[in-house]
Amino acid sequence: MRYLLLVLTAFFLGSCKGSQEEILPIKSSLTESVYASATVQPDSLYRVYAAVSGILERNLVEEGDIVQLGTPLLQIINIAPKLNTENAKLSLQLAEENYNGSAALLKDLEEQIQAATLNLKNDSINFFRQRRLWAQQIGSKAELDNRRLAYELSQNNRNILESRYARSKKELHTHVQQARNNYESARINTKDFTVSSKINGKVYALFKEPGEIVSTMEPLAAVGSASVFVIELLVDEVDIVKLSLGQEALISLDAYPLEIFTATVKKIYPRKDERSQTFKIEAVFDAPPKTLYPGLAGEGNIIIAEKENILTIPKAYLIDGNTVNTPNGRVEVSVGLQNLDRVEILEGINENTALIKPEE
CATH class of the missing domain: 2.40.30.170 (Efflux pump adaptor protein, beta barrel domain)
Structure with a gap:
């Protein structure tokens, strides 16, 4: 029995080796x-974001629509920017009236300069006439000094008014530019409430429904190439x-x-x-x-x-x-x-x- 087991074991090992x-x-x-x-x-697939926050009024396109560059995609509503635009427009109108209007500060200063110029001219005539008389030993030294003082005061007064006029004109012009910039900025913010496509392509997804709150951190749509x-x-x-x-x-x-x-x-x-x-x-x-x-x-x-x-x-x-x-x-x-x-x-x-x- 032991011999038979050894034979079977040897046969099995030989078979395994041969089967490699x-x-x-x-x-x-x-x-x-x-x-x-x-x-x-x-x-060119990209996610569409709004530049401003608000409430989605309506989606202007549907998923699968073909759009062109600049095609409006969504409309957002927010009352505050519209009011800001109106206020900026009123401020611009006021600044322009102050700069160009008939009752403007510059008009008043111009009239004061004209009066100061006439007064200077008069004081100048009186002073030079008195100086010629004094050269001929006519009149008094005190009278000549008074004429000189009046002439110099008139010169200083007109110079001050002209300087004030130039400074006021520059300030008012700056106010007009600032008001115009604020108005344009407000108008741009109002335009931002209509979100438009940046490429020619297809609308692949709309992530918001009308009435939902829109923030600048959340995507509103996905747009990419159509072909x-x-x-x-x-x-x-x-x-x-x-x-x-x-x-x-x-x-x-x-x-x-x-x-x-x-x-x-x-x-x-x-x-x-x-x-x-x-x-x-x-x-x-x-x-x-x-x-x-x-x-x-x-x-x-x-x-x-x-x-x-x-x-x-x-x-x-x-x-x-x-x-x-x-x-x-x-x-x-x-x-x-x-x-x-x-x-x-x-x-x-x-x-x-x-x-x-x-x-x-």
Whole structure:
């Protein structure tokens, strides 16, 4: 009985050894790629925000509508800016009347300057006449001094009025400009209550209903290109250094399970998303599907290298990244390109080297 057990054990071990899978390396083409999750989005997609707060009076468009640059999208109501605009308009009118009106301060100063000029002219005539008389020894020194003093006072008075006029004119002009700026600012704030499209495109979403409160921090709508779509690819940080603009990507979409689409990498965003530890890549279809919608999901493989007629083995036969099993024991190899199934062998074995699959 013991002998029979030993024989069966030896037969079983021999059978296991004989059943070890052996293959030979083969020459084939190999493509190495970087995997990425894919999401289709309209080109130039952006979220619409209001520049002011208020209450949404009405949506002027519907989801799916085609819009042009400047097309009104939403109307917001708020009484305060309208009142501010009216007050600013009244202030501007008052400032302009003070600057140009018949009862303006400048008009009064002009009349005072005219009177001071006449008075100066009169005092000037009296002074120079008295000085000529005094040169002829006619009149008194005190009378001459009085005439000189009156003449000098008249000069100073007119100079003061002219200086006041220039200063007042500048101040009033400044007030007019400030009032006009305030009025224009108020008008602009009123215009901001009608939110318009910044691009030619399509309305993909409306986030608010009439009657809801609108703030400057919440998006009101989403607008993007109506015909041009991009593919957003999320790539792991360990692979981002392998990518460059212009590389080809193979895209599979859940909505088109039997098709593979080619695309080209057009943009690499330099900032890593700390939450997902990924980088965002944008690619465009070489020949897009007939129908696309925002948010269509799928997978992408960005091709980083391709080689023809190279020595390859199944990846399952590689041990610790650089060793293979042969009938003569383990052999160290140098590897090159890799994909999910196969790996390129640069050195260590040849096409005639038998390989044994490692035990799992």
